[in-house]
Amino acid sequence: MNNPYNVLCIGVNHVPVRRLSKLDYAEKDAKTVAKYFDTLKDKAHVTLLTGENATRTNVLNWVKQCSNIQGKLTVIIFFAGHGSAEKDENNKKLERCLWINSNLDTGPGSHQLKTSEILNLLNNPLHQLIFLIDACYNFDPKQEVSIQDIFKQFKESERMTGLKQYAIISASAVNQGALEDPQLGHGVLTYYFLQTMAGKYTFFLRRKISFFRFLAVLDKRVRNHRFLTDT
Secondary structure, three states, rough: OOOOOEEEEEEEEOOOOOOOOOOOHHHHHHHHHHHHHHOOOOEEEEEEHHHHHOHHHHHHHHHHHHHHHOEEEEEEEEEOOOOEEEEOOOOEEEEEEEEOOOOOOOOOOEEEEOOOOHHHHHOOOOOEEEEEEEEOOOOOOOOOHHHHHHHHHOOOOOOOOOOOOEEEEEOOOOOOOOOOOOOEEHHHHHHHHHHHHOOOOOOOOOOOOHHHHHHHHHHHHHHHHHHHHHO
């Protein structure tokens, strides 16, 4: 796995939880993003986990392997599927959760992978993490979540959050839903991510512009699509 980019693409269309409908494009999105990064195998090591292979064990084992790699490394994780904001039982804060086909026993929370679990494992100071999440970030209305809780979390959970060691590129801010568009044949974020990488604003692999310029272009395209389709 000693390449300039270590890439993990995760896509889950169906989670065996009644309140979550089956998605059409999540697994296709993961495969398409993996195919892009796989074009330059000398620069990127790509792992694809979809459907029943996208288990907690497989994801966290991959993350642990990355953490043990010495030297500078860019770790890229792409997730397409269901996401939500769930209240942590211990500290009562909202946690961004990704819904996977867990290999744990079924039960409350068994299909939820908290992004904090991944971030806590990827703690090598020489590594940069870029986390792309094409998933919702809303909460279950049955949960008791106050407006104050939402605002406390919003600062660190905007659509694009740039931090010193990692950047999160998300299809949704707190209490927003992500979109799949049949006309695009992809999730909206995934589609414009692929389009932006293919054009003159490429950042990954064939770098032409700065990372934050790339984010600005991508964010504008996603927001424009939301505006046009929501009005």
